[in-house]
Amino acid sequence: MTNIFLNPKHLIFIFGFISCSLTSTAQFTKPNILFIAVDDFRAELGHFEKSTIITPNLDKLASQGVSFSNHFVQVPTCGASRAAFLTGKRPGRIAELGNNIMQDEFSVKQETELPETFIHHLRRNGYYTVGMGKISHSVDGYVYGYEEEVSDKKELPYSWDEFLFDPGKWGTGWNAFFAYANGENRQSMNRQVKPYEAAAVDDLGYPDGLTTQLAIKKLRELKNSSQPFFLGVGLFKPHLPFTAPQKYWDLYDKDQISLAKNPKKPQNVAKASLQESGEFNGYELGEEKAGLDNVLSDEYARKIKHAYYAAASYSDAQIGLILDELKALELDQNTIVIVWGDHGWHLGEQQVWGKHTLFENALNSALIFKIPASNISKIDDSIVESVDIYPTLMELTGIEKPAGLDGKSFAKLLKSEESQTGNVAYSYYKNGISLRTDRYRLTQYFRGAEPTIELYDHQKDPLESINIAAENPEIVANLMPLWQEGNTGLYNKK
Incomplete structure (x- = not known):
């Protein structure tokens, strides 16, 4: 056997070569993506100013990345919002x-x-894609009605290598979506149910706990994958019914939960711009009915807000379990983590309980991004849209984006302490198109009910309580060309 003596300079060269090679390999390894969609999750998080909601796991994630306070969806309803987000295109x-x-x-x-x-x-560009829960509109990946048998038709036939769901004792995806802890659901009970529930069960007593365990199991499998992965996890809560284990209700002192600061209909606004809280009232054993001619009592309003908060805290806990597993598997160093709310939800603001409006509360939802090898931590007030996420991910992964996307990448905001002014967001619903700038929300409706134009000054009226369009025609005129850029021809009018 020959002994070879290596000069220290040679050792430095060899180790330097190995180090550079490893660095080079790491640089060209595409990051994994962990995407968590949370249904009806408005932009109210524990790390935001004056918030009373309890979301410690999302707060921790935000401390390691970027939490956007001004993220706006394209459509304030589940399926349409997700379609725009997934395609990067406005309706x-x-x-x-x-x-x-x-x-x-x-x-x-x-x-x-x-x-x-x-x-x-x-x-198509080398990722192994796994979904579970509600990523598109279907909660288990298949097309069928709420009360129908599960079909074998896939909602997104070409997007997934695998799609998983555990409906547990509820039997089907849609039954699980509207689940109560005893195995019943809104459909099986013919809507003779309350819009909330606090049950003496652990986290596995509701479907999101089962989805979380699926995610943890799949992460352990994906750790050894030879491909970068995209794992999409869709959590149901806080979508109605606001159900959660009792321990999440117990996090709150209900008497300390604040009521909406703007519980009345906005001034100078047609009822057609609002909605009668029909989804909320569809849970027919609710103690009170909401509506534009009926304000909930303070006691019941506080109870419903408590229920929403408990359901949101339950989802936050599930997210924490998934992120803990990601770290335990040492996948966190090369994984982009995204938490996204598919739209907001009025908790009594503007006298509405629900989504389905073009007001801030329905359009502004949670969005947190954490990217590998970044020390940027901030709450960013730049305006971003759900359609921007597609091109942002393509830039972050080094994949060429398809032509025709409406969104614009905000990747640079994830790598800088600075925010960006001058961005705008467009949203669509109720025969209207809404433009959000740094200062204003301008909405125009195509309908008979007047007024058809609404203007809100977020510097002076962040609660959108007074429509000031009539007395500010110059501001409206100045904003209209920008508003027009978001007019996709949806209502066949220019």
């Missing part, structure tokens, strides 16, 4: 404002050169 047809756009159209289309979603695009 251009009335069908694209409905919950069923993906099940009616995406599920029956042939695969084309244009990817059906950004997940499909990631898959």
Whole structure:
């Protein structure tokens, strides 16, 4: 056996070569993506100023990344919001404002050169894609009605390598979505249910706990994958019914939960701009009914807000379990983490309990990004849109984005302490188009009910309580060209 003496200079060269090679390899390894969608999760988080909601796990994630306080969705309803987010495109047809756009159209289309979603695009570019829970509108990936048997038709036929869901004792995805702890659901009880529940169960007593365990198990499998992965996890809560284990209710002193600061209908606004809280009232054993001619009592309003908070804290706990596993597996150093709310929810603001309006409370939802190898930590008040997430992910992964996206990448905001002014967001619903700038919200409706133009000054009236369009025609005129840029022809009017 020959002994070889290596000069220290040679050792430095060899180790330096190995180090550079490893660094180079790491630089060209695409990051994994952990995406967590939370249903009906408005932009109210524990780390935001004056917030009383308890979200310690999201607060921790935000301390390691960027939490956007001014993220706006394109459509304030589940299926349409997710369709816009997944495609990076604003709605251009009335069908694209409905919950069923993906099940009616995406599920029956042939695969084309244009990817059906950004997940499909990631898959075409080397990612192994796994979904579970509500990522598109379907809660288990299949197309069928709330009270129908599960079908074998996939809502997104080309996006997933795997789609998983555990409906537990509820039997089907949609039963699980509207679940109560005893195994019943809104459908099985013919809506003779309350819009809330505090049950003496552990986290596995509701479906989101089961989804979380699936996510943890799948992360352990994906650790050894030879491909970068996209794992999408869709949590149901705090979507109605506001159900959660009792321990999450117990986090709160109900008497300390503040009521909406703007519980009355806005001034100078038609009722047509609002909504009668029909989804909320559909839980027919609720003690009181909400509506534009009926304000809930303070006691009941506080109870419902308590229920929403408890459900949100339950989801926060599940997110914490998933993120803890990501770290334990040492995957966190090369994984982009995103938490996204598909739209907001009025908790009594503007006399509304629900989504389905073009007001701030329905359009502003949670968005947190954490990217690998970044020490940026901030709450960013730059305006960003859900359609921006697609091109942002493409930039972060080094994948060329398809042509025709409406969104713009905000990747630079994730790598800088600075915020960005001058961004705008567009949203669509109720025969209207809404523009949000740094200072104003301008909404124009295509309808008979007057007024059809609403203007809110967020410097002076962040609660959107007074429509000032009539007395500020110059501001409206100055904003209209910018508003027009978001007019996709949806209502066939210029």
